[in-house]
Amino acid sequence: MIKTVISKISIGALVAFFFLFLGGPFVWLLGMSVKPPIDILSYEPRIFPKKFYFQNYSDALEKSGIIQAFFNSFVIATISTLIILMLAVTPSYFFARNKGILTKSVSIWILVSQIFPLSLLVIPIFLTMQRLNLINTRPGLILIYIIINLPFALWLLRGFVLSIPSELEEAAQIDGATFTQVIRKVIFPLLAPGLIVVASFTFINVWNEFFFALVILSDPEKSTLPLKLAQFLGAEGRGLFGALAAATTMAIIPSLALFALIQKRFSDNFLAGAVKG
Amino acid sequence: MTGNKQHETGKVKTMKKLLQVLGKIRTPFVAAASVLALVLGVTAPLQAKAANEITFVSPAWIPGTVTAIKDAITAWNKANPNTPVKLIPGDWDSLGDQLTTQFASKTAPDVIMFDSISIRDYAKRGYLADLTSLMRPLQSQIPVGEWKASSYNGRLVGVPFLDQTYVVFANVDMFKKAGVAIPTNPGGITWDEFAALAKKMTTPTSYGLTYGLLKPASSFMIMSSNFGAQWFRGYTTGRASLRVTQSELEVPLRVYDMVYKDKSIDPASLTISAGASLAPFLAGKTSMLLMGSYAASDLDVAAKEKGFNWTVLPLLKGTSQGQGANPQTFSINALSTKKKDAARFIQFLMQGKYLSKIALGDGLVPLTSDALKAGIEAKKDSPGWSQIFADGGNFTLAPFAFVPEFAQWKSTVLQPSLQQFIQNKITKEELVKRLEDGWKNLR
Numbered sequence: 001m002i003k004t005v006i007s008k009i010s011i012g013a014l015v016a017f018f019f020l021f022l023g024g025p026f027v028w029l030l031g032m033s034v035k036p037p038i039d040i041l042s043y044e045p046r047i048f049p050k051k052f053y054f055q056n057y058s059d060a061l062e063k064s065g066i067i068q069a070f071f072n073s074f075v076i077a078t079i080s081t082l083i084i085l086m087l088a089v090t091p092s093y094f095f096a097r098n099k100g101i102l103t104k105s106v107s108i109w110i111l112v113s114q115i116f117p118l119s120l121l122v123i124p125i126f127l128t129m130q131r132l133n134l135i136n137t138r139p140g141l142i143l144i145y146i147i148i149n150l151p152f153a154l155w156l157l158r159g160f161v162l163s164i165p166s167e168l169e170e171a172a173q174i175d176g177a178t179f180t181q182v183i184r185k186v187i188f189p190l191l192a193p194g195l196i197v198v199a200s201f202t203f204i205n206v207w208n209e210f211f212f213a214l215v216i217l218s219d220p221e222k223s224t225l226p227l228k229l230a231q232f233l234g235a236e237g238r239g240l241f242g243a244l245a246a247a248t249t250m251a252i253i254p255s256l257a258l259f260a261l262i263q264k265r266f267s268d269n270f271l272a273g274a275v276k277g
Numbered sequence: 278m279t280g281n282k283q284h285e286t287g288k289v290k291t292m293k294k295l296l297q298v299l300g301k302i303r304t305p306f307v308a309a310a311s312v313l314a315l316v317l318g319v320t321a322p323l324q325a326k327a328a329n330e331i332t333f334v335s336p337a338w339i340p341g342t343v344t345a346i347k348d349a350i351t352a353w354n355k356a357n358p359n360t361p362v363k364l365i366p367g368d369w370d371s372l373g374d375q376l377t378t379q380f381a382s383k384t385a386p387d388v389i390m391f392d393s394i395s396i397r398d399y400a401k402r403g404y405l406a407d408l409t410s411l412m413r414p415l416q417s418q419i420p421v422g423e424w425k426a427s428s429y430n431g432r433l434v435g436v437p438f439l440d441q442t443y444v445v446f447a448n449v450d451m452f453k454k455a456g457v458a459i460p461t462n463p464g465g466i467t468w469d470e471f472a473a474l475a476k477k478m479t480t481p482t483s484y485g486l487t488y489g490l491l492k493p494a495s496s497f498m499i500m501s502s503n504f505g506a507q508w509f510r511g512y513t514t515g516r517a518s519l520r521v522t523q524s525e526l527e528v529p530l531r532v533y534d535m536v537y538k539d540k541s542i543d544p545a546s547l548t549i550s551a552g553a554s555l556a557p558f559l560a561g562k563t564s565m566l567l568m569g570s571y572a573a574s575d576l577d578v579a580a581k582e583k584g585f586n587w588t589v590l591p592l593l594k595g596t597s598q599g600q601g602a603n604p605q606t607f608s609i610n611a612l613s614t615k616k617k618d619a620a621r622f623i624q625f626l627m628q629g630k631y632l633s634k635i636a637l638g639d640g641l642v643p644l645t646s647d648a649l650k651a652g653i654e655a656k657k658d659s660p661g662w663s664q665i666f667a668d669g670g671n672f673t674l675a676p677f678a679f680v681p682e683f684a685q686w687k688s689t690v691l692q693p694s695l696q697q698f699i700q701n702k703i704t705k706e707e708l709v710k711r712l713e714d715g716w717k718n719l720r
Contacts, residue, residue, distance in 0.1 A: 038582045041575070043560030059340075122378065130382045214371050215378040218332075218386065220364070234338045235369040236569065237489065237550025 032245035092157035160194025332386035341638025400429035435606025465594030475541035489554035503595030574640035601675025690715030
């Protein structure tokens with residue numbers, strides 16, 4: 001009995017600790033977004049100010065073109081994610097169901113490609129984009145995001161396909177289903193959780209990406225959200241922290257919304273694809 | 278033989294099966310390609326820009342400065358509708374990365390706002406236009422040291438327009454309460470006098486000084502000119518050599534003593550950035566703050582909202598009051614096809630009425646005599662600002678500003694070594710060794 005109580009208290013304390021650890025920075029951010037500039041410089045730490053100051057939100061919205069950047073990020077992240085999903089499904093099925101040397105080689109290459117630091121690839125990718133006349137274009141950036149994120153998406157989806165028993169496909173074929181029908185009516189529905197996991201990973205990666213957006217896009221009208229957020233910061237640790245916190249709070253809403261929507265499926269299925277291989 | 282044949286037949290069968298599978302499930306490929314093609318097709322025309330448009334990248338971020346720059350651009354565009362300027366906002370932290378790739382791919386903007394040390398490497402690589410003759414009309418208005426600091430091999434590669442001094446801000450009310458007079462000697466306050474003052478103002482409840490020492494390299498280097506520090510030698514004839522002598526070490530050693538011997542510097546200073554050091558000063562935890570003059574713009578806000586009473590001490594003095602010049606600059610891309618118009622635009626921005634507003638927004642010293650006059654007039658009621666503007670005559674030539682590899686050495690060697698020294702993790706001798714070896718090993 002005592003053991004059970006101690007165990008429950010320990011688990012509760014652990015959960016509370018994790019809540020503070022993960023939620024603390026967000027609460028701090030929220031508090032900073034409603035502090036007047038003078039309170040942000042205050043010596044005594046205080047999570048929320050005595051008097052809320054919403055000017056930070058209007059400063060962020062009006063002065064920095066952040067709505068346009070928000071829209072740009074949303075379009076770029078959505079299109080990149082959709083294309084990656086479309087491109088990843090077929091090869092991941094192929095690699096999961098075929099065990100030949102080609103599959104092994106490609107799988108190894110996918111893993112190796114994840115080892116290269118992205119900074120090494122910046123100049124070659126930049127020069128390639130230039131030759132393709134895609135510098136300072138959103139399609140150019142989307143293309144880069146597809147190239148960067150596709151291998152991981154493939155690898156992850158392959159694990160999900162492996163978790164689907166091939167007997168299901170065979171049973172459907174025995175019942176007279178064509179190959180396309182098997183894919184559409186058997187594989188796709190069972191792969192849905194995997195697709196959601198891959199989509200959320202890709203969307204959030206692209207949504208937060210800074211460096212390639214920085215070097216590819218020079219037109220302020222095409223800027224993505226991370227680029228705009230960086231412009232709230234100055235040199236030597238200074239910045240418009242109130243407006244930055246307000247803009248960041250608004251910027252994380254899509255990620256939070258996405259997680260809230262898919263949280264159940266995400267937690268149920270994330271590990272399902274990870275250990276197959 | 279038969280075995281081989283069977284094996285080959287098996288292979289062919291597998292390949293056929295694979296092709297069949299790929300053929301059947303090609304729809305997603307086609308769909309993805311279509312979406313990409315659509316995106317490329319729909320958005321490609323957005324790339325077009327006006328033929329004579331001058332692109333101008335600026336990392337300015339303080340609202341007052343941004344507004345002043347935008348106002349100047351609006352006025353330019355109104356007066357020059359055939360050569361409009363387009364502002365591209367950047368940020369100080371990543372502008373270097375952005376420009377490096379853009380120069381390499383020949384897509385850099387026409388006009389670039391940056392600083393004299395950061396542009397030196399671009400000048401060395403031939404990315405920046407020679408502005409010497411284009412900017413001749415401005416030369417008489419700009420201090421010689423600033424002009425030289427912005428030149429490379431005798432060619433002006435950036436027009437210096439703003440600079441900052443490192444100054445000591447004082448909390449007037451704390452000094453009054455302590456019954457200590459605020460020094461006003463126009464000849465400057467010596468480092469010894471300053472250390473004694475900080476000690477005097479240290480009480481059981483407050484420290485004499487706060488000084489953001491998380492990244493001490495910039496301020497130490499700039500103020501080392503107080504003691505005639507050279508750091509680099511032979512920079513005009515080839516690869517510079519580095520020698521760290523007592524002159525170069527004076528500022529770090531004096532600050533070290535104030536932290537550990539006098540205990541007059543708030544120890545929290547060791548772990549906070551310059552920006553964060555404002556908080557203890559505004560909270561009355563320290564009576565003085567050593568920081569770039571740009572803090573004046575934040576202190577103005579504090580004065581307005583909370584009645585914070587501040588001023589600036591006379592400039593610190595070693596063997597001189599000199600501080601190394603590292604001005605903000607306007608440069609022109611060497612590949613720009615609109616160099617003359619871009620130069621006209623820079624001259625337009627450098628007019629006193631615009632430059633003084635840009636300087637006041639940033640809390641920096643404008644470098645043309647016209648703008649300085651306008652700034653002094655605008656802030657004649659503030660003793661702190663008057664002192665900052667008066668300090669503008671003390672910028673000297675800093676040899677490190679001429680060394681293209683300085684920026685790399687500063688971030689990879691100087692900054693971490695100074696951090697370790699000021700945090701009492703390495704000795705003076707170890708500091709010297711690390712700085713000199715680090716320079717030798719720099720590629």
